[in-house]
Amino acid sequence: MDPARNHAPDRAADALSVLNSVFGLPAFRGSQEEIIRHVTDGGNCLVLMPTGGGKSLCYQLPSLLREGCGIVVSPLIALMRDQVAGLLEAGVNAAVLNSTLSFDEASEVERRLLAGDLDLLYVAPERLLTPRCLSLLSQAKIALFAIDEAHCVSQWGHDFRPEYIGLSAIAERFPDVPRIALTATADDMTRKEIVTRLGLDGSPQFISSFDRPNIRYEIVEKQNAPAQLKAFISERHAGDAGVVYCLSRAKVEDTARALTSAGIPALPYHAGLDAGLRARNQDRFINEDGVVIVATIAFGMGIDKPDVRFVAHLDLPKSIEAYYQETGRAGRDGKPSSAWMAYGLSDIVQQRRMIDESTGSEAFKRVSIGKLDALVALAETAGCRRSRLLGYFGEEVTGNNCGNCDNCLSPPQLRDGKIPAQKLLSCAYRTGQRFGAMHLIDVLIGRMTEKVTQFGHDKLTVFGIGRDLNEKQWRAVIRQLVAMGHLRADSEAYNALKLTESARGVLKGETEIMLREAAPGTRLRESRAKSRRGDLAPRAETRPADAGLQASLRAWRADIARQRNVPAYVVLHDSTIDGIAAARPSSLNELRNIAGIGDKKLEHYGDELLALVRTADA
Template identity: 60%
Template sequence: MHISNIGDSQAVPDHASRALEILRTVFGYPAFRGQQQDIIAHITSGHDALVLMPTGGGKSLCYQIPAMIRHGVGVVVSPLIALMQDQVDALETAGVRAAYLNSTQSYDEVLQVEQAVLKNELDLLYIAPERLVTPRCLNWLKKAEISLFAIDEAHCVSQWGHDFRPEYIQLSVLHECFPDVPRVALTATADRQTREEIVSRLKLDSARQFISSFDRPNIRYIIVEKENARRQLLDFIRTRHSGQAGIVYCLSRRKVEETVAFLTEQHISALPYHAGLDHAVRAENQARFLREDGIVMVATIAFGMGIDKPDVRFVAHLDMPRSMEGYYQETGRAGRDGQPATAWMAYGLQDVVLQRRMIDESDADMVHRRIQKEKLEALLGFCESLTCRRVRLLEYFGESSEPCGNCDVCLSPPVAQDGTEDMQKLLSTIYRVGQRFGALHVIDVLRGIHSERVLQWHHHELSTFGIGRGKSAAEWRSVLRQAVAAEYVFADHDEYNALKLTEKARPVLKGETKVFLRPYVRPDKKRKTLSITTGQPALPPQEQKLMERLKWWRMEVARRQNMPAYVILQDATLREIAVIKPKTPDDLLHIAGMGSKRLSMWGRDILELVSGFDESSDE
C-alpha cells in the first residue's frame, strides 16, 4: 500500500491528519509518542530540525512520515551500509516505497535506483555519507525532487565523540547545494557540547531543537565489582537472560575472541564482531544476530550503531567504556521494544588505569585529551555513585529526575562509610614503598603477606606492613579503585604500573579531608539482592503456547523472505495477538505494529493459526 504524496500547499491540519493516517494504516501504531507529532509537523512544513530522542523512542518516524507526505524523495544519510538492506526491507514490508544506494550494488542496480528517484517513484532513499558528498551524486540529486534530508546518527559529526566520522563534516554541503530543502539531524546521544558542534558543522543555526527525555525507564542499570569477569558474565546471562539476545562489549579484539570461546564452551550461542575479522565474516555474524533468536554478539565498539533489533534483552560491558555518551549509546541498544532489559557492567581498577593511560598516550592535542579526561571522570562518578544511577546518568545530559527504584543502587542501597582511615592506610603504604610498585604488591604489604617480592625489598619491615589485615584483597582493591577515581592516586606508565600519589592525597594523609567510600559488596551477595526479575510477566500457559507457534510461523516467513524476523512482526505484536486472539481482520488491524500492508500479506495466515489453536485447545 502506497500513501500518495501531498503538496506543500496543503494546510497544516491536513498534514496532521495525514500523518496520523500514515502512522495507523502503514506503521500500525494508534497514536504518536512524546514529541513525534510536533517534529513531524515542523519538518513537513519545510523547516530544519535537530532531534535528540533515545534509542527506541521512534526517531525514524520523525523523517519517514514527512517524506511520505511531502513531494519528492526523502534522502536518509545512514552511516552503516550493512544495515541499509534491513531498513529498506522493514519499510517495504510496511508498504513504503524505499531503496538504498551503497557499494554492495552492481552498476545496473545503482542505475535502476537512480532512475526511480528521477521518476519520483520512491518515498525514501538510504545512502552512505561517503557517496552522498561526491560531485557525481550531488549533481544527480540536483536533477531530482528532494522532499527532505535526514542525517541519522548526527553525533558522528563530533570530533570529540567515540563515533566520529570525518565524512560527516562534509555534509554541510547539503545546506549550500539544496538551501530550500528541509534538513533534520537525528541522534540518541549528544550532550550540550556535541549539540553545538552538530549545529555548527551541519549549518543548522536556524533549526529548531527537539530534545526528548534521555530516560530509558525499561532499562535496569547494574554495575558489579570485577573479580572473574567472564564467570560473572556467565552467571548474569544464565540467571537473568538465558536464551535471549544480547550484546557484550569488550575493549580489545583478543578479549572478544576469548569471551566468545568461553561462552561457546558453556553452550551459549555467541558470535564475535571486531574490525580484525574479514568483512564477509562480520557481515555474516551481524546477519545471524539480526535474523536469529537468542544470539549473544561479543564485540568491540565497532558494532552496534544503527542496530534496529528490538528484542536485545541485555547489553553487558566487560570493560569500562570511554565516556558517558559511549555508555549511553551502547546500553541504549537494549530494549528498543520498550520491554524490560538490563545494562550490566563489570568494573574494576584496571579499567580506570587503562582508560587513563589510553588518553595520556593518545596523539590528540591537549584540549582534546582534557575533554576526554572530563568525560571519563563523569563515567567514573557514575560507576562509583552512592545514589540512583539513572539520576546520575540523566544529570549528565542536563535532565533532572527522581530515584528510579529500578537500578542496583536503588534496589540495594549502599550506605556511604567514613573511609578516611582506610584511605590513609592505603596512601601511606604507597608512599612507604617508594611509589615504585603496583597494586598487587601494595595490597600484599597492607595485608601483611610475606610474598617473595615483599621479603626481597624488606617491605615486611615497614611500619605499614600488615595494618590492613582485617580486609580481603578484594576489599582493598575496591578502596584503591576509589582512590584512583578520586585522583588521590595514579598508575605510572612504566612496566610495573607503579602507584603514585597526587597533590590531592596530601590533605587526606594530613587528616584535613574526610573520605567517604562505597562499601565493598561480594558479587554473589549482590546478585541475590537483585534477584527481582527484569523480564516481562510470564504469559499464561495457553497464551505462551500460542506465542511459540506464532514465533515458529514468523521464523518460517522470515526464512523464506530472507529478512530478520522482527521485520515481519515484533515480539510485542505477537504477544498482543497471543493475548487478544483476534478473530477478524479488523481485530487484527487494531493490534499495535500490524498495519494494512502486513494485514494484507499475512492476516489470513495469522487468523487461521489463532483459530486452529483455539479449536485444538478446546478438544
C-alpha cells in the same frame, strides 16, 4: 489513495493517518508529532531521542508527507538494509545507495530517484559527498535531508567520523530543503558542534528524556569476569538474545568459546574475522532467537534488533556516551532488559593508558580524561545510577530511587574511609610512588614477597598497617580513591600509583572519604521481575497472551522471514505477536486494530494470521 503520497492541507491529520495506515500505530509518542509537523512544514531541527524512542518516524513520516524523496544520511549499512526492508514491508518505496550495490543496481536506484519513484533513499555520507551524487540530488525533487547518528560530526563525540564534517555542504548546496539531524547520544559540547557544522543555528532542538526505564543498570566488581558473565546469563537471561562487549579481539574469541562451552550459543564478531564469517555471525544474531554475540565496540551501530534482552560489558567503555549508546541496544521493544558491567581498577588504568598513548591533541586528551572520570564516577556511585546517568546529559531527575538499578534495589553500605585512605596514600608515598596496586597491598597487609624484601619495604612504618582489611577490600579502596581523583595510575611508570594534589587534604584529615561496600549476599537475583515502574512497552493486549498461539506465530514469522530474506522483526515485532496472541482477533478489522498491523501487512498476512488464531482456538 496512496497513503505515502497524501498532501492534503491538514498536515496533522495527514500525519496521524499515515502513521496508522502505513506503520499500523495508533498514536504518536512524546514529541514525535511536534517534530514531524515542524519538518513537514519545511523547518530544520536537531532531535535527541533515546534508542527505541521512535527517531526514524521523525524523518520517515515527513518524507511521505512532503513532495519528493527524503534523503537519509547514515554511516550504518546494516541499519540502512533493515530499515529499507521494514519500509518495503509497509508498502513504502525505499532504497539504499551504498558500497554494497553493483554498478547496475546503483544506476537503477539513481534512475528511480530522478523519475520520482522513491519515497526514501538511504545514502552513506562518503557516497553523498561525491560530485556524481551531489549532481544527481540537484536534479531530483528532494523532500528533506535527515542526518542520522549526527553525533558522528563532532570531534568531541564518542564516534567521530571525519566524512561527516563534509555534510556541511548540504546546507550550502540545498538551503531550501529542510534538514533534521538526529542522535541518541550527545552532551552539550557535542550538540553545539552538530548545530554549527550542519548549519542548524537558530533551529529548534527537540530533546526527549534520555531515560530508558525498561533497562536495569548493574555494575559489579570484577573478580572472575568470565565466570561472573556465565552466571549472569545462565541465571537471569537463559535463552535470551544479548550482546557482550570486550575491548580486544582475543578476549572476544576467548569469551565466545567459554560461553559456547557452557551451553550458551555465542558467536564472535570483530574486525579481524574473515568478512564472510563476520557477516554470517551478524545475520545469525539478527535472524535467530536466543543468540549471544560477543564483540568489540565495532559491533552494534545500526543493529535494529528490538528483542536484545541484555548488554554486558567485560571492559570499561571510553565514556558515558559510549556506555549509553552500547547499553541502549538492549530492550528497543520497551520490554524489561539488563545492562550489566564487570569493572575493576585495571579497566581505569587501561583506558587511561590508551588516552595517554593516543596521538590526539592535549585538548582532546583532557576532554577524554574528563569523560572517563565521569564514567568511573558512575561505576563507583553509591546512589542511583540512572539519576547520575541522566544528570550527565543535563536531565534533572525527581526523587533519588529509580527502582530499577542495582544501587536502588540493593543499596550498598557506606562507611567512613578516612583511615584506610590515609594508610593507602601514606603507603604509596613512602614507597616512592613507583609501584602498582598489588605491591602496595602486599606492603599494607604485611606480605614478605621477594619485591617487598628487595626494596626494603618491610622496614617501613607502613608495612603491615593494613592487616584489618583483606586483599579484595584493599582493591576496592584503591579503585575508589582513583575514581575520586586522589590517586592516579602513571602509564609511563608501569601503572605506578601516584598521589594527586587532592591527596594532601585526605592525609591531613581535611577531606571526608566515604567508601562504598557491596550489599551483603548475591545481588539482583530477582532481575527478571519487573521494576516498580512496570513494563513500559505499549501493549495491545487486554488479557493474558496465549503461549501456544505465540509459539505458532513465531514459527510462522520465522518461515516468512526466511522466504523473504529479512530479519524476523521486519515481518512482525514481538509486541505485535504478543498483541495478536492476547486479543485473538476473529476478523480483519479486529486484526487491523493491533499495533504494528498497517494496511500492507494486513493485505499480505491478514488471512494467514487469522487462520493461525482459528487453529489455536479450535
